[in-house]
Each structure stands twice: as C-alpha cells, then as structure tokens.
Amino acid sequence: MSSLSAISPARAAAGLGTASLLLLAASPAEAHIVSSRLGDFYAGALHPLMALEDLVQWLALGLLAGMQDPKRGRWVVAGFPLGLLAGVALTHAGLLPAPPRLFDGGGMVVLGLLLALAIDLPAAAVAGLAVLLGVARGSANIDGLDAANDVVLFGAGMLLSGYAAATLISAATLAFRRNGAGWRRIAVRAAGSWIAAVGCMLLAFALRAGVMQ
C-alpha cells in the first residue's frame, strides 16, 4: 500500500479546507517591507545611515570612544543611543527645535579635533559628548517626519541603529589600535584631522548659505 492511499478522506478534506481558507485570507504580496507596518522601524534604523552628516559624526564618535581607555569609552555605547531617543522624543513633543545646519559642521570639527589631538577625556566628558550628539542627531532625523509615521517605531529603529554603530565602531577602533604597530593610532588621528577638515568646510557652506538667504 502506498503512503498516498494511507491518507484518510477526512484528513484530506480537512487539509483542502485549510488550504482554501488560507488562500481566501491571503493579502496582496508586498515586495518591499517598508510599506508594511514595520516600515517605520526600518526607516528609523536606516534614515541616519543615508546622510553623510550623520555617517561622519557617528563614525567620529565611535572612533573617539575607541581611542579612549575602554572604561571611559564604553559610556558612548549607552549615552549615544539614549541621546538619540531623547532627541527624537523631545523634538516630537515640540520641546526641542531641530538643530541648525551649523551644528553638523561644528560637531565634526569638535570630534575631529579631539581625535586628531588624541585628547584623553574624562568619563563624564565622553558620556556628555555622546548624549549631546545623540540628542542633536535624533532631533535632526525626526524633523520633518510625516504625521502618519509611527514615532515609537521610528525611535526604536534609530535606538537600535545607534547602539549597533556605537558598539561596532568603538570596538573595531579599539581592536585596531591595540593589536599592531604604532602607525595604527596615527591613522585614526589622521582620520580625525580629515573629519575636522570636512566639518570646517561644512561650516563654511552653512555660513555662506546663511549669508545668501
């Protein structure tokens, strides 16, 4: 007797009924999950990674944390994502306006100079910088968000993204500068000087735009 004939008519009917029900309940397929309910979560996680203003400052903060003693640098891992969340919440509640464009260049100059000069910061300064930058970037990213978007999901996505970025970049920097020749520390400092230079140019562009408006 084959295994097919072993299926009872009742089980076959039940299976067919279930399959029919599932077919009737099927909704249209969506190629992009962004248009589903979870879209706002992904939007929050990915939105900061689409703009160089965010990318460069996030990178600079991670590099700075990685150049500090691990006991002090690890404050960035908690401070930055929480700052992002605070920025999103405060701006959404109307308590904090989005930062002006000068903040983008200013943040890069400060972080880049701290990196290039290889300044050892106390834990409170590291945490303060992380929270400040987080609040500014969270506020800048939530600004202009559509009313139809879910702010909670958007903020949660950004929190996760900020946590991942802060952890991965600082850990990678620490591993890079610890295991190897002295030039590695110099390379990170050179990256800091580049970031400060980019920030300086961004400040000038923002100033010129302000003057011309």
Added chain:
Amino acid sequence: MTTTCILRAARIVGAGVALLTLTAGAASAHVQTGVAGGLVSGFLHPLTGLDHLIAMVAVGIWGAQLGKPAIWLLPISFPMVMAFGGALGVIGVPLPYTEIAIALSALVLGGAVALRWRAPFWAAAIVVSVFALFHGHAHGVELPNAANPAAYGVGFVSATGLLHLCGIVIGAALRWPLGERLVRGVGAAIAALGCFFLYAAVLGI
C-alpha cells in the same frame, strides 16, 4: 536551417529592443547628482589643478624625508589648515597674492625635497601650514554651490589626504640609495614646475 535560426534570433532581438524601448526612462544629461555627484566633484577638484597636486604630493615626500614626527604630523595638520583656508574662501574673506603663494609652495616644497632640507619640525609645520592656507583659500573661492556640501567636503578632503599619502609612498624609496636620488629628482621636478607657475603668476598669464 541556418536562415531559420537567424530569423528566430532576429525576432528575439527585435522583441528585446522593443521591450527596452517601452521601459526606457527619461535620459539625464548629468548622472552625477546628489551625494554621488558631490563626492565625485569634491574628489576631482584637488586633482584637476597641477599646481595644487604637486604641492600636496611634495608635502608627503618632505614629511617622509624628515621622518618622525613630521611624516605623520604634516599630513595631519595640512588638511585641517587647508580646510580652514577653504572656509575663508567659501565665506568670501579675501587673501592677497594667492596664485603667487601657491606657485611658491611648489618651488619651496620641491626645493626642500631636492636639497634634503632637514628643517626643524616647528619650521616645517609653519611652512606647510602657511602654504596650506593659500591652497585651501584658492579652492574655497572656486568651490561651487555644492548640491551636497557634506559629500563635496568628504570627497575634497579624501583626495587631498590621498595625495599626501602618494607623497609618503614615494618617500618610501628613500630606503635605497638609488631611490633617494630619484626622490630628490622628483623634488627638483616639482621645484621646476613651481618656477614655471611663479613666472606665469607674476606675469599674470
């Protein structure tokens, strides 16, 4: 048989071309817009002027000749000072004799490499910083209203840093006696070009 195959292939190709025609989007004359355009535009800007290019390579070579700490401090300080000069140019702060200073930078830096000038670190830093200010200012004045300033800045600074790195890599040849002569020859060539640029700047060519 062969004719049938050719006809069949022609039909398939024809159908493909028709499909492509139907699905074609609007043509863009310039594809480099937004972040990509800003990056490319910023990256190419320091590479398009020979006077800037040779001076920046010379900074790297001279740093390699001077050894530590100049080999890494000069390329770290140059982008920052140059960006400061660029910022002055962007916001419209005037700086006199820019073209002459840029030509002099190639002459002095190339000459320093050719003559193996073992300048004290502070003197080298001052020389490089002063010239960086003028180079940055010249770039800043010429900068367009970048569609994406951040992308433009990243491209511009990366290209400058990579030119220094080129100089440092050329300076690696200093390990060998023949390499040292070659490096000094490169310095002499840069100085000679600097002479030409100075001549052109003074005469306003």
